[in-house]
Amino acid sequence: MRHLVLLSLALAAGPVLAQNAPSLQACRAITDAAQRLACYDALPLPAPGTPAAATATTTAGPAAAPTAPDSTRFGLEAKAARSLIESIDSSIEGRFDGWGPKDRIRLANGQVWQIADDSTAALSVTNPKVTIRRGTLGVFYLEFEKSNRTARVRRVE
Template structure:
């Protein structure tokens, strides 16, 4: 019983050391240096090496690209952000004639964005030209495309 208890204490202290290294990397402001810090952490080690994380933090920062307008980048986020910090919705029109969608349908909008239906929903609509659509983010951050004048919506993901 004492051996089991001492083994558990040893393993938990190693986990706490790894947590400290992760927290140190997480505190870095620049994404590139943060990634390099995570990459520098030894896997399976019992103690983190703060010197490696500090050396990465001291490396020169890479210039960050200019931030695009909120609508231009809508739906193309690859980094998880707080849902409250992101736009709630976007309105646009579908390029050309639009008769509805099915699974994996790609929908090109007038603003140049291309969205793909990622659920099994389908809708057949009367043929329209320049159909107004709205892409909305729900409480959990999932994006849904809805067509003006209908109750139909599809779960979508931006592909271009």
């Protein structure tokens, strides 16, 4: 009998507590990290058996519009979040004599790529135009304009 009374009180207090609980939007607006965390901790949990997706859509509001891919993050994006950009074009400033294993190459756009294979090449070019293309399984290839030389690379900066 005692458990039944406690259960009745808990069920009756649920809607009252939910009215005073903060919303996801209110928590997102808080700039102080500790206060924002406390706000999220105060959010009511969904009842057992309630799909979390249904609860999230009712409290989160409309979904944010997708943003265009950012070329400055090309090569650094997480593996789970695949970018729509398949290649970038840039150049290497100044004289470029080639590469060897583990060499780092700074592009004119500020990106730094490291040779990821054991390839070597001897080139004698000034301000060469390059393309970095996405390969399969997350691999990137450095290609030089007017040359058939390529190297597998990975972005380090």
